[in-house]
Amino acid sequence: MIRLEKISKTYQTDKVQTLALKDIDLHVRQSEFVCIMGPSGCGKSTLLNLIGLLDRPGQGSIHIGGKPVNSYRDRDVARLRNLTFGFIFQSFHLINDLRVIDNVELPLLYRSGSAAERRALAREALERVGLGARMDHYPNQLSGGQQQRVAIARAIVGRPQVLLADEPTGNLDSKMGEEVMDILLKLNREGTTIVMVTHDEQEARRVNRIVRVFDGQLVA
Numbered sequence: 001m002i003r004l005e006k007i008s009k010t011y012q013t014d015k016v017q018t019l020a021l022k023d024i025d026l027h028v029r030q031s032e033f034v035c036i037m038g039p040s041g042c043g044k045s046t047l048l049n050l051i052g053l054l055d056r057p058g059q060g061s062i063h064i065g066g067k068p069v070n071s072y073r074d075r076d077v078a079r080l081r082n083l084t085f086g087f088i089f090q091s092f093h094l095i096n097d098l099r100v101i102d103n104v105e106l107p108l109l110y111r112s113g114s115a116a117e118r119r120a121l122a123r124e125a126l127e128r129v130g131l132g133a134r135m136d137h138y139p140n141q142l143s144g145g146q147q148q149r150v151a152i153a154r155a156i157v158g159r160p161q162v163l164l165a166d167e168p169t170g171n172l173d174s175k176m177g178e179e180v181m182d183i184l185l186k187l188n189r190e191g192t193t194i195v196m197v198t199h200d201e202q203e204a205r206r207v208n209r210i211v212r213v214f215d216g217q218l219v220a
Ligand SMILES: Nc1ncnc2c1ncn2[C@@H]1O[C@H](COP(=O)(O)OP(=O)(O)OP(=O)(O)O)[C@@H](O)[C@H]1O
Pocket: 011, 012, 013, 018, 019, 020, 038, 039, 040, 041, 042, 043, 044, 045, 046, 047
C-alpha cells in the first residue's frame, strides 16, 4: 500500500541544516494500524508528512498503491493525496465559523458531486463517529473529544484508503482520548489503513504494529 525506500529528508534554514530522516525503509500494508513513536524531534511528523505526500523527500522513493510518486508532477501528487489520504491533527484544525456539517463537507468541495450528495456523505460520516445529533452545532459548542470526532468525520468523508493522524489524542484527557482511539480502531477493523504518531504507550499497545524512530532512523 505504502512503500518508502531509502528515504532521507534534510531541512535547510538560513544557518542550520537538519538531517530529519535518514535511510528510512518502511512498508505499510493495506488494513494495518501502525503507530509511529519516538522522542521529541526525532522525525515522526516529517515521516508522516512524507507518507501523506505533503512534502517530498530529499532522497529515496515513495510508492503509494504501487504508483511511483517521485516522478509525479505537483498537480498529480495533490490529486493522489486527496483521493488516498485523510488527515487528523492534534489541534483538530476545524473552522470555528462553520457548522459541524459544513466543516465535514469541506474536503468534498474539491470533488465532483452535487450539494445534496455532499450533505448526505457528511451526515453519514458524522453518524459513523457518533455525532449525528450535533450537525448544526459550531465546533466551540463541543467538547475537545467531540471536536476531534468531527475532524475524524472530515478525514473519512471522502472515503480515503488511509488515515494519517499526528498525535490525535495529544490535546485530550484520557477518557476522551480513549473514545477517539475506539473510533480509529473501529475504522481500522472496517478496512481503513491507519498510520498514527503517538507518545502514548497504552494506545500503541492496542494496534498491530509499532514503528520506533530515533534520531531520524527506524529502530527495531
Ligand atoms: N520546517 C522545518 N524547517 C527546519 N527544520 C525542521 C522543520 N520541520 C522539522 N524540522 C526539524 O527536523 C527534526 C524533526 O522534526 P519533526 O517535527 O519531524 O519531529 P517530531 O518527532 O515530530 O517531534 P515532536 O514529537 O516534538 O512533534 C527536528 O530537529 C526539527 O527541528
